[in-house]
Amino acid sequence: METLKAEKKEKKQETTMRITGAEALIHCLLAEGVDLIYGYPGGAIMPVYDELYKFQDKLTHILTRHEQGAAHAAQGYARVTGRVGVAMATSGPGATNLVTGIADAQIDSTPMVCITGQVTRSLLGSDAFQETDIVGISTPVTKWNYQITRVEEIPEIMAKAFYIARSGRPGPVLVDITKNAQFDELDFKYEKCTGVRSYKPVPAPDSLAIEKAAELINNAKKPYIIFGQGVILGEAEAELKALVEKGGIPAAWTILGLSAMETDHPLNVGMVGMHGNYGPNVLTNECDVLIAIGMRFDDRVTGNLATYAKQAKIIHFEIDPAEVNKNVKVDVAVMGNAKETLGMLLPLINKNEHKDWLAEFDKKHQIEFETVIQKDIHPTKEGLTMGEVMEQINIATGNNAVIVSDVGQHQMIACRYAKFKETKSNITSGGLGTMGFGLPAAIGAKMGAMDREVVAIIGDGGYQMTIQEMGVIFQHNVPVKIVVLNNDHLGMVRQWQELFFESRYASTVMTNPDFVKIAEGYHIKARRVVQRSELKDAVEEMIASKDPYFLEVKVEKEDNVFPMIPTGASVADIRLK
Amino acid sequence: MEKQWYTISVYSENNVGLLNRISGIFLKRHINIEGLNVSKSEIEGVSKFTIVIFTTEDWTRKIVHQIEKQIEVIKAFYHTDDDIIYQESALFKIASHLLFDERQIQNIIKESNSQIVTVNREFFVLAKTGRRHEIDEMHNALEPYGIMQFVRSGRIAVTKAAMPISELLTEFQEN
Ligand SMILES: Cc1cc2nc3c(=O)[nH]c(=O)nc-3n(C[C@H](O)[C@H](O)[C@H](O)COP(=O)(O)OP(=O)(O)OC[C@H]3O[C@@H](n4cnc5c(N)ncnc54)[C@H](O)[C@@H]3O)c2cc1C
Ligand SMILES: Cc1ncc(C[n+]2csc(CCOP(=O)(O)OP(=O)(O)O)c2C)c(N)n1
Numbered sequence: 248m249e250t251l252k253a254e255k256k257e258k259k260q261e262t263t264m265r266i267t268g269a270e271a272l273i274h275c276l277l278a279e280g281v282d283l284i285y286g287y288p289g290g291a292i293m294p295v296y297d298e299l300y301k302f303q304d305k306l307t308h309i310l311t312r313h314e315q316g317a318a319h320a321a322q323g324y325a326r327v328t329g330r331v332g333v334a335m336a337t338s339g340p341g342a343t344n345l346v347t348g349i350a351d352a353q354i355d356s357t358p359m360v361c362i363t364g365q366v367t368r369s370l371l372g373s374d375a376f377q378e379t380d381i382v383g384i385s386t387p388v389t390k391w392n393y394q395i396t397r398v399e400e401i402p403e404i405m406a407k408a409f410y411i412a413r414s415g416r417p418g419p420v421l422v423d424i425t426k427n428a429q430f431d432e433l434d435f436k437y438e439k440c441t442g443v444r445s446y447k448p449v450p451a452p453d454s455l456a457i458e459k460a461a462e463l464i465n466n467a468k469k470p471y472i473i474f475g476q477g478v479i480l481g482e483a484e485a486e487l488k489a490l491v492e493k494g495g496i497p498a499a500w501t502i503l504g505l506s507a508m509e510t511d512h513p514l515n516v517g518m519v520g521m522h523g524n525y526g527p528n529v530l531t532n533e534c535d536v537l538i539a540i541g542m543r544f545d546d547r548v549t550g551n552l553a554t555y556a557k558q559a560k561i562i563h564f565e566i567d568p569a570e571v572n573k574n575v576k577v578d579v580a581v582m583g584n585a586k587e588t589l590g591m592l593l594p595l596i597n598k599n600e601h602k603d604w605l606a607e608f609d610k611k612h613q614i615e616f617e618t619v620i621q622k623d624i625h626p627t628k629e630g631l632t633m634g635e636v637m638e639q640i641n642i643a644t645g646n647n648a649v650i651v652s653d654v655g656q657h658q659m660i661a662c663r664y665a666k667f668k669e670t671k672s673n674i675t676s677g678g679l680g681t682m683g684f685g686l687p688a689a690i691g692a693k694m695g696a697m698d699r700e701v702v703a704i705i706g707d708g709g710y711q712m713t714i715q716e717m718g719v720i721f722q723h724n725v726p727v728k729i730v731v732l733n734n735d736h737l738g739m740v741r742q743w744q745e746l747f748f749e750s751r752y753a754s755t756v757m758t759n760p761d762f763v764k765i766a767e768g769y770h771i772k773a774r775r776v777v778q779r780s781e782l783k784d785a786v787e788e789m790i791a792s793k794d795p796y797f798l799e800v801k802v803e804k805e806d807n808v809f810p811m812i813p814t815g816a817s818v819a820d821i822r823l824k
Numbered sequence: 825m826e827k828q829w830y831t832i833s834v835y836s837e838n839n840v841g842l843l844n845r846i847s848g849i850f851l852k853r854h855i856n857i858e859g860l861n862v863s864k865s866e867i868e869g870v871s872k873f874t875i876v877i878f879t880t881e882d883w884t885r886k887i888v889h890q891i892e893k894q895i896e897v898i899k900a901f902y903h904t905d906d907d908i909i910y911q912e913s914a915l916f917k918i919a920s921h922l923l924f925d926e927r928q929i930q931n932i933i934k935e936s937n938s939q940i941v942t943v944n945r946e947f948f949v950l951a952k953t954g955r956r957h958e959i960d961e962m963h964n965a966l967e968p969y970g971i972m973q974f975v976r977s978g979r980i981a982v983t984k985a986a987m988p989i990s991e992l993l994t995e996f997q998e999n
């Protein structure tokens with residue numbers, strides 16, 4: 248009896264404990280399976296940092312060198328693992344420094360929970376030291392946000408935050424916690440959130456729509472799939488591949504869909520959009536059934552909407568009702584998680600081949616190969632190209648690295664030429680196009696996938712926006728491989744100036760520091776390549792390194808990325824030069 | 825596409841931040857909110873926003889989707905004027921001497937079906953409930969005599985068709 252009683256008592260202690268809000272927050276994170284967070288301390292979040300100190304054996308906190316870096320690192324981690332990334336900051340400037348990363352996560356549907364400290368409840372609204380209305384500021388760029396002012400709210404709100412961040416169409420959630428709620432005590436008990444009554448994350452699939460889609464696909468002569476990040480977010484890669492193979496349907500990707508299907512698959516025809524491949528763009532306007540899967544018809548993908556795929560019947564597999572008929576009017580909307588809806592579609596699809604149709608992609612590829620690709624990856628001119636660097640990286644990594652890119656010409660080249668075997672391997676800032684994303688996101692990606700090679704491809708401009716995160720790589724010896732493709736210009740903007748502003752290079756020329764010395768200042772192995780003859784060896788040395796490695800490649804200063812759909816032009820009018 | 829009046833009804837959880845989220849959706853698209861009313865609804869604990877805009881159906885539909893996407897929103901609908909029974913209210917503050925000096929004022933009160941809410945030595949207050957054009961007409965009629973203060977509420981509306989919010993809530997909870 249005595250022991251039974253004791254046991255009972257212990258059990259009870261397990262379910263509720265009297266602890267501070269700050270400690271409760273740590274228990275919430277642990278209960279959600281979080282073992283890694285990125286952040287930066289300050290006054291309003293100090294009680295939580297004090298608990299992080301006590302729990303450091305269970306929960307690793309990585310001090311980034313700027314809160315923006317924390318947000319992007321959490322994003323990189325989330326994108327490579329599919330789990331919720333966590334970033335933390337103090338009130339005021341700490342919180343506002345997170346905003347760029349939050350906006351990036353919102354537009355690219357990245358599951359992330361951001362926790363910010365806030366001044367104590369009684370001071371709210373008094374312009375107290377480092378008080379800023381982060382809930383107001385972050386409202387347009389969060390999936391959900393909330394300010395906790397009472398300690399009792401912590402478990403329920405944190406559970407809700409994680410549930411909302413990862414369910415349905417994922418996104419960033421911000422929870423702001425006033426200092427009193429961190430200090431006060433509560434009887435802590437954690438229950439995972441399994442639903443919010445006003446929120447329906449996944450619409451129920453409609454079998455009628457699926458039947459209609461199957462009929463259109465089965466009767467199509469020139470069916471064409473464009474897949475996007477929704478396939479990766481919904482983990483529908485196997486279903487996508489099965490559909491492609493069973494229906495014999497050529498499939499192209501958006502840059503956020505890249506890596507959902509291996510690049511070398513015979514039915515993978517390449518990239519759509521502004522700097523995408525020639526065939527996939529031109530033939531968008533020749534297919535008879537366009538099957539869009541988990542992509543949102545971004546304007547970088549569609550070009551001029553008035554002339555986009557007008558001849559085709561369009562089927563849209565989509566989880567978010569707000570995305571259907573937003574940019575492109577569709578004939579059949581198949582709502583739901585693509586994994587489930589594609590799974591339901593598959594048995595209805597007839598086995599098929601579309602050889603003649605596929606041959607058209609090959610023909611177009613040949614044209615692009617001769618006019619663009621050949622010169623990009625096997626150049627004969629003196630200056631180094633970004634494309635040949637990418638090609639060397641493919642070779643050295645066996646087409647199986649995680650490629651994290653920043654924003655600009657190097658990003659487009661990375662997406663165009665990087666090859667992939669595994670999903671969740673192409674990490675880039677798509678919708679916001681955030682320069683400075685690459686380096687911190689690569690840190691998060693590497694820490695989320697320690698068993699994989701992670702290569703960051705960054706421009707000389709974007710690198711200098713978050714260069715301070717080299718400190719994290721050094722301190723924690725995070726073995727990422729950093730490649731800066733240095734053209735001494737804000738290349739992408741310079742390209743536009745050359746093409747559309749008569750080469751008036753307003754503020755796009757940069758005098759750069761010695762990047763190798765800077766890396767060495769952080770005690771990171773570094774090398775600079777200025778000649779083609781050194782490239783292969785340098786890339787191999789970098790990939791062979793067990794430690795972080797920095798490689799600067801001096802590339803041609805005024806190269807342009809082609810093909811290109813000029814703003815406002817049709818996908819059919821993509822320029823090859 | 826042609827622009828017209830649309831009334832959006834939003835059923836939501838009671839949440840301090842939601843108004844900010846919802847108004848941001850209009851702000852971002854430069855669509856002016858012509859009328860806004862927030863009140864409790866027929867369901868306990870559920871709030872109802874009634875928002876009036878003048879735009880195309882395409883925009884209205886997209887906005888409603890964006891509103892519905894907000895976590896605390898249970899359901900949003902849009903209606904044309906034909907789909908709903910709707911009213912606005914207005915208050916007119918007028919100098920009391922006019923009641924005696926200007927005989928026409930009494931006729932206006934009678935014809936407009938408005939009520940006198942209060943009267944004192946300096947002023948009296950008229951309340952009028954009705955369609956926008958009725959309130960406008962009354963305003964026009966009173967204006968020549970001088971209106972000390974005028975205010976009109978946002979539109980409130982109920983639909984002719986049923987709004988199955990309770991069913992939706994139970995369905996959500998079962999999922
Ligand atoms: C300089 C620059 C140039 C660019 N050029 C190009 C270009 O040439 N080509 C290109 O493709 N992009 C380009 N982009 C990126 C572009 O801006 C968009 O970010 C990208 O096209 C969006 O891809 P997406 O629609 O696949 O992904 P997202 O924007 O992530 O959209 C995913 C869609 O899938 C849906 N979804 C999510 N989960 C599921 C699920 N489980 N089931 C079903 N649906 C789901 C979502 O609701 C959403 O509608 C460029 C960006 C930059 C910065
Ligand atoms: C934060 C931010 N500021 C400005 C831009 C606009 N922009 C897009 S690409 C680009 C140039 C990037 O230069 P660099 O990093 O050197 O890459 P490159 O194009 O030369 O490869 C700029 C300025 C942006 N995307 N993000």
Ligand SMILES: [Mg+2]
Binds near residue numbers: 707708736737
């Ligand atoms: Mg550059």
